[in-house]
Amino acid sequence: xxxxxxxxxxxxxxxxxxxxxxxxxxxxxxxxxxxxxxxxxxxxxxxxxxxxxxxxxxxxxxxxxxxxxxxxxxxxxxxxxxxxxxxxxxxxxxxxxxxxxxxxxxxxxxxxxxxxxxxxxxxxxxxxxxxxxxxxxxxxxxxxxxxxxxxxxxxxxxxxxxxxxxxxxxxxxxxxxxxxxxxxxxxxxxxxxxxxxxxxxxxxxxxxxxxxxxxxxxxxxxxxxxxxxxxxxxxxxxxxxxxxxxxxxxxxxxxxxxxxxxxxxxxxxxxxxxxxxxxxxxxxxxxxxxxxxxxxxxxxxxxxxxxxxxxxxxxxxxxx
Numbered sequence: 333x334x335x336x337x338x339x340x341x342x343x344x345x346x347x348x349x350x351x352x353x354x355x356x357x358x359x360x361x362x363x364x365x366x367x368x369x370x371x372x373x374x375x376x377x378x379x380x381x382x383x384x385x386x387x388x389x390x391x392x393x394x395x396x397x398x399x400x401x402x403x404x405x406x407x408x409x410x411x412x413x414x415x416x417x418x419x420x421x422x423x424x425x426x427x428x429x430x431x432x433x434x435x436x437x438x439x440x441x442x443x444x445x446x447x448x449x450x451x452x453x454x455x456x457x458x459x460x461x462x463x464x465x466x467x468x469x470x471x472x473x474x475x476x477x478x479x480x481x482x483x484x485x486x487x488x489x490x491x492x493x494x495x496x497x498x499x500x501x502x503x504x505x506x507x508x509x510x511x512x513x514x515x516x517x518x519x520x521x522x523x524x525x526x527x528x529x530x531x532x533x534x535x536x537x538x539x540x541x542x543x544x545x546x547x548x549x550x551x552x553x554x555x556x557x558x559x560x561x562x563x564x565x566x567x568x569x570x571x572x573x574x575x576x577x578x579x580x581x582x583x584x585x586x587x588x589x590x591x592x593x594x595x596x597x598x599x600x601x602x603x604x605x606x607x608x609x610x611x612x613x614x615x616x617x618x619x620x621x622x623x624x625x626x627x628x629x630x631x632x633x634x635x636x637x638x639x640x641x642x643x644x645x646x647x648x649x650x651x652x
Contacts, residue, residue: 365447368436369428369436371423373422374413376421384645385455385459387452390474394426396408396424397473405632407616408473409424429441448479469492471645472493474613475561478569485572494577495578496615497581497613499566537550577602578604579593581611582612583609614630615637
């Protein structure tokens with residue numbers, strides 16, 4: 333199997349403000365295609381040298397787990413702080429072309445899953461060189477879980493995978509289910525499902541043939557990315573991963589279901605599975621059961637992470 337060669341780059345140690353009760357943070361860089369990939373490292377002391385790379389979810393999600401489209405949960409920052417309290421270092425990152433990594437590529441939309449896997453390899457190399465860790469844990473959230481699974485097939489120097497709210501089915505199946513769930517989409521379903529099937533088959537869709545309402549979903553600028561991600565079956569990748577795996581899933585996640593987590597577990601029976609019954613997709617416990625209660629967690633940076641999530645992840649990473 334062809335392996336990605338990790339690109340080593342010197343880590344910067346530019347101090348940045350730390351939040352109350354958090355471990356010291358500094359900026360770190362890895363080599364990107366045209367400019368640096370940028371992230372935040374939270375270092376810890378101790379002989380174990382356990383370190384996790386936090387891979388963000390879909391869209392314009394930054395290294396803290398926030399998104400200019402309305403997500404302000406700071407989930408990744410809280411994960412980093414919680415892991416640091418357990419003696420586990422972490423690096424959380426901005427994706428190529430976005431935020432601190434804007435110089436890495438001119439167009440943030442011109443990416444594929446393979447590109448994100450290459451970036452993961454670069455980060456793993458830098459983290460090992462910077463921390464002295466013999467291997468790195470990949471902690472992927474949502475789409476980041478799929479990136480972690482793809483990286484597990486090709487990237488060297490990995491300890492294992494922590495898949496948090498990761499899809500268990502091909503993206504095309506998920507999109508069809510979401511479209512069918514809204515009765516208002518009935519007039520568009522034929523065209524939408526045909527477009528999904530084309531992309532899943534590796535073919536671009538002619539935007540001129542689509543109803544205008546579907547153009548945002550099948551934006552030509554994003555179609556190469558969709559083709560790359562729709563070609564992957566997360567369960568198949570999980571079955572082929574020769575690494576320890578922890579699957580973490582929220583019971584009140586509106587975007588990824590417990591059934592997805594169970595599909596991943598069925599594909600790799602040796603994987604550990606933790607269900608957090610009240611957790612939303614942004615890893616916060618939901619007080620009630622309404623959609624409004626759930627969405628409120630997306631804009632609550634001061635709301636702590638779901639009960640038990642740090643203990644589950646730390647316990648898995650720290651096991652002999």
